[in-house]
Amino acid sequence: MQGPEVKAFFHAASSTFSYVAWDTVTRQAAVIDAVQDYDAASGRTGRASAEAMIGFVRAQGLRVAWVIDTHVHADHLSAAPWVQAALGGRLAIGEQVRAVQRRFGSLFNAGSEFRRDGSQFDHLFSDGERYRLGSIEAIAIHTPGHTPACMTHLIGDAAFVGDTLFMPDSGTARCDFPGGDARVLYRSIQRIFTLPASTRIFVCHDYKAPGRDAFAHETTVAAERRDNIHLRDGVSEADFVSMRQARDASLPVPQLMLPAVQVNMRAGRLPPAEDNGVRYLRIPLDTL
Numbered sequence: 001m002q003g004p005e006v007k008a009f010f011h012a013a014s015s016t017f018s019y020v021a022w023d024t025v026t027r028q029a030a031v032i033d034a035v036q037d038y039d040a041a042s043g044r045t046g047r048a049s050a051e052a053m054i055g056f057v058r059a060q061g062l063r064v065a066w067v068i069d070t071h072v073h074a075d076h077l078s079a080a081p082w083v084q085a086a087l088g089g090r091l092a093i094g095e096q097v098r099a100v101q102r103r104f105g106s107l108f109n110a111g112s113e114f115r116r117d118g119s120q121f122d123h124l125f126s127d128g129e130r131y132r133l134g135s136i137e138a139i140a141i142h143t144p145g146h147t148p149a150c151m152t153h154l155i156g157d158a159a160f161v162g163d164t165l166f167m168p169d170s171g172t173a174r175c176d177f178p179g180g181d182a183r184v185l186y187r188s189i190q191r192i193f194t195l196p197a198s199t200r201i202f203v204c205h206d207y208k209a210p211g212r213d214a215f216a217h218e219t220t221v222a223a224e225r226r227d228n229i230h231l232r233d234g235v236s237e238a239d240f241v242s243m244r245q246a247r248d249a250s251l252p253v254p255q256l257m258l259p260a261v262q263v264n265m266r267a268g269r270l271p272p273a274e275d276n277g278v279r280y281l282r283i284p285l286d287t288l
Contacts, residue, residue, distance in 0.1 A: 002136055003157035004030075006202060007056060008217050011035040011049050014076035014256065015205050017217040020053060021155055022062050023134030029062040030133055031089065032153065032160050033070055033204050036079035036268065040256060043281075045270070050079035054086045064089035065133060069264065070162030070204060071150040072100045074177060074257040078268030091267055094142060094151035095124035101265050103178050108262045108282050113272060120267035125151055143192060145185020146173035152192060158200045159221075164188060165201060167216050168223050169209035171230035176248035177257075182241040189231055197222035258283050 004021040011018065014035060022029035034053055037046035057064060064087040067080045071094065084091050101116040118124045125131075127142035138155040143164045153160045163173040164185065172189065175182040192201075199221045206215045225233045231240050254260075259281045263270060270279045 003200065004133060004136055004155050006158055006200075006218075008202070009035075009049065009053055009056075010215060010217070011037075011076065013037070015207050015215075016073075016076050017202070017204055017206065018049070018053060019160060019202055020057060020062070021133065021158060021160070022060070023136045026134030027060075027062050028065045028134035029057060030066040030068055030153075030155065031057070031064055031080075031083050031087070032068045033073070033162065034067070034079040034083045036077040036082065036263075038077045038256065038259060040259065045077070047079060047082050050082045050086075054083060057087055066131075067091045068153060068160075069093045069268070070153065070160060071147045072097060072104075072261060072264045073163075073204075074147075074260050074264075075205070075254045076256060077260050077263045080268040082268075090122040092123040092125060093118070093121050093267070094140065094149045095126050096142065096144065096149040097121065097124065097265070099148040099179060100261075104261050104265050107178070107284055107287065109284075110262070110271075114266070120269065141191060143188035145175055145181055145183075145188045147177060148179040150188070154195065154199070157196070157198065158202060159192065159195060160202050160204075161192065162204045165192065165224060165228070166203050167206055167209065167219055168227035168232075169212060169229060170207065171228060172244065174248045174251055175244055176251070182244035182248075183237060185244070186231065186237045186240045193221060193225050193233075195221050197225070253288060 007020045009018045019032040035049045067084045067089045098118045125140035129140045136156040141152040143152045146163045201219045
């Protein structure tokens with residue numbers, strides 16, 4: 001199967017991997033899970049990470065067709081609008097983003113100006129939707145469980161799984177965010193496991209599992225099925241759900257969850273300025 005060339009970019013502050021994937025024949029590219037810099041202590045945003053991706057795309061002479069977020073991230077702010085403004089392309093996410101917007105729009109009391117219909121994005125992918133990256137065939141696969149809107153993008157032989165799977169020695173995504181479900185995640189991962197064994201898997205996060213000295217971002221379906229510490233071949237749904245629920249109960253809320261979700265549900269755009277000209281992020285107290 002024809003595959004794209006892939007360049008990974010690592011954002012150390014959030015342990016996030018972003019990707020540029022491109023067709024070497026047509027030079028058409030997709031930018032996936034771009035990161036906006038954000039300092040929680042000062043409230044300052046920045047675009048150094050996004051500029052590195054933008055510079056690479058320009059240096060390689062690529063033409064961006066898609067700017068994709070695999071889901072509404074809870075651990076970093078999306079830089080998708082900045083990338084699109086610089087390079088073009090269609091800003092896209094899975095269609096179940098509407099469910100995330102409804103849930104979190106209420107949590108943040110986002111107001112009547114916040115649309116809960118996904119219209120902040122240029123395109124909403126449906127499950128099984130086929131598209132192209134130049135000469136390469138691609139398909140969007142709905143893989144919820146971590147969030148309702150998670151999508152895996154299979155571009156040729158490369159699967160960009162967002163937070164659904166981590167490296168085999170790190171396991172799987174948490175399911176205790178609003179709308180998450182460990183049973184649903186199990187079934188989503190089984191869909192990924194039906195892909196050809198040689199399919200390359202590109203993960204969105206890595207935290208260096210104990211015993212590993214370097215960050216990693218690429219594995220395969222075969223390696224995940226054989227070695228994933230949470231869900232390899234032979235692990236039952238009941239056992240996985242029991243493990244996942246117990247583990248999630250021990251985890252703290254991600255440091256950037258509240259800032260990140262209210263930006264990312266707006267397709268990476270900051271909330272509108274208030275009457276003093278300043279934009280604000282809201283922190284709901286005693287609700288989570």
